[in-house]
Amino acid sequence: MSDALEVQNIQVGYQNRSVIEDFSVTIPKNKITTIIGPNGCGKSTLIKTVSRILKAESGAIFLDGKAINTLDTREIAKKMAILPQTAESPGGLSVFELVSYGRFPYRKAMGSLSKEDYEHIHWAIDVTGLNEFKDRQISDMSGGQRQRAWIAMSLAQGTDTLVLDEPTTYLDLAHQLEILLLLKRLNEEENRTIVMVLHDLNLASRFSDYMIAMKDGDLITKGTPEEVMTKGHLRTLFNIEAEFQSCPYSGHPVFTSYHISKQEDSHG
Amino acid sequence: MMSQKTAGLIKRQKKAVFVGISLVVILIVLFVVSLNTGVMKIDPLTVIKTVFGQGEATDELLLFEFRLPRIVIAVLIGMGLAMSGAVLQGVVKNPLADPGIIGINAGAGLAITLFVTYFSTEVGGSVFLMPIVAFIGAGLTAVTIYAFSYKKDEGISPIRLILVGVAVAAGISALMIVLTLKIDPKTYDFVATWLAGSIWGSSWNFVFALLPWLIVLMPYVYFKAKVLDVMNLGDSTAVSLGMNLEKERRTLLAAAVGLAAASVSVSGGIGFVGLIAPHMTRRIVGEAYRYVLPISALIGGVLVLAADTIGRVILQPAEIPTGVVVAIIGAPYFLYLLAKLND
Amino acid sequence: MAKNATIESKAQVKAVKKTAKPIRGTIIIISGLVFLCFSFILSISLGAADINLSTIYNAFFNFDTGVTQHQIIRELRFPRIIGAALVGAAFSVAGALMQGMTRNPLADSGLLGLNAGAVMMLAISFSFFPGMPYVYTVLLSFFGAALGASIVYGVGSLSKNGLTPIRLVLAGAAVTALLTALSEGIALYFNVGQDMAFWYAGGVSSTKWEHLIVITPIVIIMIFIAMRISRSITILSLGEEVAVSLGERTVRTKLISILVIVVLAGLAVSVVGAVSFVGLIVPHLTRKIVGYDYRWIIPVSAVVGAVLVVVADLLARTLNAPFEIPIGALISLIGVPFFLYLARKGGKEL
8 A cells, every 4th residue: 555645754833833743644545534633633734734835844745755845836736636624715706617727737828728628627527416507606506516616626636636624614414425425436436545634523434444633733543443433542532432333334433422531521 | 528618608708708899899989089078179070080191280289199198098007007906806815905095006106206306307308217116116015015914824814905005005195295395396286196196197108108018017917817816716725726826926916016006107196997997897707817807907998098088078178187087986886895795 | 691691791891890990091181181281382382483481471471462472372373282182182082982982993083084074075165165154164074074974884884794994994995085086176176276285284273263262162062972971982882782781772872972073073174184093093092091991081082182183283393394294194104103003913803
């Protein structure tokens, strides 16, 4: 199993405070990897560093074996697509236009789209089930459709690796599942490497091949959902006592309910 | 294989072309009306005759040496300001950005005032230096505004940028008023005219001083249409799509400052054009910059030429400065936008 | 829920009371008044012709029409200084009321279009009714300020998200541009541009006793009313919902404050011209000293504002003597860095 991304001893921070210090982790190729952890654990900082919005003060990140700070930013964009958490959508864009910006890294001098560009765009719209909406304005669409349009834009980028920062935030239950099923399908049918941050631990467990758990900027544990989703790890990570069952759809561990670890905080 | 545009895209493209052609027609009509307008009445037939070289010498002088350059300048600065506004709005991601509102015009004005006061008593000899001087002043102002609105970690907050711009503009106007005490009455008149935004440079020299800037910067900016589109999607998306964000932002900002500075160096402080034109455009043809840029330029040209013509007609023989007319049209539109826009 | 809100807001009111600093306030008012007297004397004696203290004393108590210096003091310098003090107090109290009422740290009659409205009305009065008695000019000036205010607030309240600080400042900038353009048009048409230039730049040099007789009682009455409603303003400054849940009659309070604001701003403009930033700076400084209780903010702002404009006028006269620097420009040069500081300090909520 080769690695899609390798993070080596990075240190990242804001002003004088470092959020992540001497952090290393590897992300396997052609798998779905989920990063979990409590608020402020550094998972967003990690994603932002990988997507070169933040710069690591030291250490290095390797994409397919090459350090990203030595690569041209456009070359990276052809290998790894990133969907940020707060994607701003300008109102007057149609779905097609938004998706077409996924071809930005391949742009020619005058910026007109090539035949190949059109193929990628139409495929991305198709695979996300947005065909009938392609001339619809983004502002007229529901949250779930909008998120699919953004994912389609990332897909049009034609990369092997797709990084998503909380792709299910603000979506209701059915739409959350819809997005994750789509990502699963992309992973299975297209062999795409998927890396994402998720808040919902049960969804993370159900859909992941590999999980990375962080707290206070440190790596707590990593491995398969069975290895990561244990009573002991959730106690360390979130200070909770959870009761586990096996997910009927994936067989991965999911918890049914939970309690706060400290005895004095309990109630009934 | 579906390797073509969608029906929606084709429709939009057709619409943009149609709007563009209509605007060109309006511009031509306005051009003819404006040529016929002024204290000295010349009937349309004579105008046509003169244009084709059949007129009398006095008519020829009036039309070719006075009215025509002024019309050309009005159209050019309208285009420059509108494009500058469209680019600024994209770069700072704020639909209310305008070179006048955020103080870039004021910076250019201050530089020109200083230049006229200390280096050149007669404006005529240094026409070609004016856009450069204006660019330096506007550039310094832009850097100041940028520096004041930049916070580490938060980057540039668009709202702070506009607040800082409003304040810097107020400060520069105050400086200019103080400066006027030091200068002789003739220069004082110049400053007063400049502040009011009347198209004071109206000979062919000014056209030639302005033209190179627009010829270089307008295509450059159009060439960057896609970059502006992607900037619109937010910083993170732009970076992840392989854009060198800081570099693109700086060069585009410099281009916007250049367009505005060159324009106001001959027009004086005309505000609101850079705000209104792109806005109207977006309502008609959507967000894509390959349409926004040329259509706003046309609307800007129409707007300033119309304002200049109105300013010449309405209080004859007195002239209302173009900037005043534009403000009277533009400010209510701005207020309307302000009331309508969500943050 | 409602009960909870009330308890919460009562706690907030207590917090405000706790932060109020009456002793410091009293000290500031007294020392401010002393300083004001001092700057009065300084301001009377300094100028194009320096005058010594005994002459000043004699001008007031042994007035001699034959002495030119007595004439200068009584007819030129004294009215102008009183005018400066009144204008400073009026702008500051108007600014304090605006900031409290709208909970907007950037409110100022100059920035929000009131001054430009008053100036436009002055342009109209000079053009259409030259030689009109001063009282009517003042009245027109009120109408102008009210016009500016109602456009800005109208635009602000029409919008979905209401009156955010940024929206108000932008609306103010646009209304100012519009009304200034209109005044320029009017001035050009009627050839009163020369007269109007003075009002854009600002200055108190032409203040005469006949003006003071009109404005002094109005300013005093308005400040008195402002102090009467200061408690309600404090509660309003905690937020509309809190104020309502505390049983405050918010509409009444707002109407009274708007009236006071418009009268004070219009009056001040009719004396000094479109001077911005006084109403912005002074209440901010005052809050730093006396806390958030408007019972103290209003009187202290009045005194601090008076001192500020008297000193600014003194500087305007003496820095570049024998020429005068327009006082509006001078205050802007102080006000702009202050505004920048506020805009920078104010975090994401701005």
